[in-house]
Amino acid sequence: MVLRSVSFGLAGALFMVLGFFNGVKIGSLINFQAMVIVFGGIALVTIVGFSRERVIDTWSAIKKVFSAPRRNDRNHLLQEVFRLASIYRIHGPLALERALDTVENDFLRYGALFVAEGYDEGAFTHALERELYVRNQRALSRISLIKTLMRLAPSLGMAGTVISLMQVMGRLDAISSANTALAVALSSTLYGVLLANLVLLPIAAKLEQMADEEFDTNSMILESLIAIARTEHPMRIAERFNAYHLYQTCKESGNLLAAEASGTQAIGA
Numbered sequence: 001m002v003l004r005s006v007s008f009g010l011a012g013a014l015f016m017v018l019g020f021f022n023g024v025k026i027g028s029l030i031n032f033q034a035m036v037i038v039f040g041g042i043a044l045v046t047i048v049g050f051s052r053e054r055v056i057d058t059w060s061a062i063k064k065v066f067s068a069p070r071r072n073d074r075n076h077l078l079q080e081v082f083r084l085a086s087i088y089r090i091h092g093p094l095a096l097e098r099a100l101d102t103v104e105n106d107f108l109r110y111g112a113l114f115v116a117e118g119y120d121e122g123a124f125t126h127a128l129e130r131e132l133y134v135r136n137q138r139a140l141s142r143i144s145l146i147k148t149l150m151r152l153a154p155s156l157g158m159a160g161t162v163i164s165l166m167q168v169m170g171r172l173d174a175i176s177s178a179n180t181a182l183a184v185a186l187s188s189t190l191y192g193v194l195l196a197n198l199v200l201l202p203i204a205a206k207l208e209q210m211a212d213e214e215f216d217t218n219s220m221i222l223e224s225l226i227a228i229a230r231t232e233h234p235m236r237i238a239e240r241f242n243a244y245h246l247y248q249t250c251k252e253s254g255n256l257l258a259a260e261a262s263g264t265q266a267i268g269a
Helices: 002-021 032-049 052-065 073-091 093-102 106-116 121-170 175-229 234-240 244-253 255-268
Strands: none
Touching: 032 121, 032 175, 052 121, 052 175, 073 093, 073 106, 073 175, 073 234, 073 244, 093 106, 106 121, 106 175, 121 175, 175 234, 234 244
């Protein structure tokens, strides 16, 4: 899947390059002054307009955009939920707390700890809903930052164009100087448009997709934890998420039996 995505991306980039730069010398498109206006302006706005923590958090999320996709997170999470539900239902809160050491998802681990500590359903539901809201707001903050830069990039390009055209008008008596200023004018607009539409727009779209997926996943986890706290059978949880086939697979593979055995060992420890 990753190789296919990379192949399509490279093919699309190749066609774009051929379409944009056909008959144009690549060297003529490289203009240092235009780069300073557009990319320097983006850097300045980022530093001045946003806090250091917000920029670092957004950069960390952007790195995830370009990382290879993991296995099916939903199926893996449901398997973890079935395991925890089985342990809690049979062996109780102490075994559940011990089992959390192997849980990868931090939201599931955080919520299951409330269940293991004996919080009532209303209290831990309120706490997890608040945590879910905070995480969603953080994701929206990252998207807002990228979209702000996306709107700004063409404006900086146009600002570079206006400044360069003013220089052109003042150098009409010197044709060579006027040509140089005109090149900066056109290059800065090009840089701004390309940066906004070919870099920042796809990143913003990917961050929005990741935010939606994270919200849906955490909502599923919250509903699962409520079911675990009620000591519902793992099969009922599976039916709730249309994952009965996955439950049967876990049962036939012995994962649930292994979970029950590990719960027994945790109680003995």
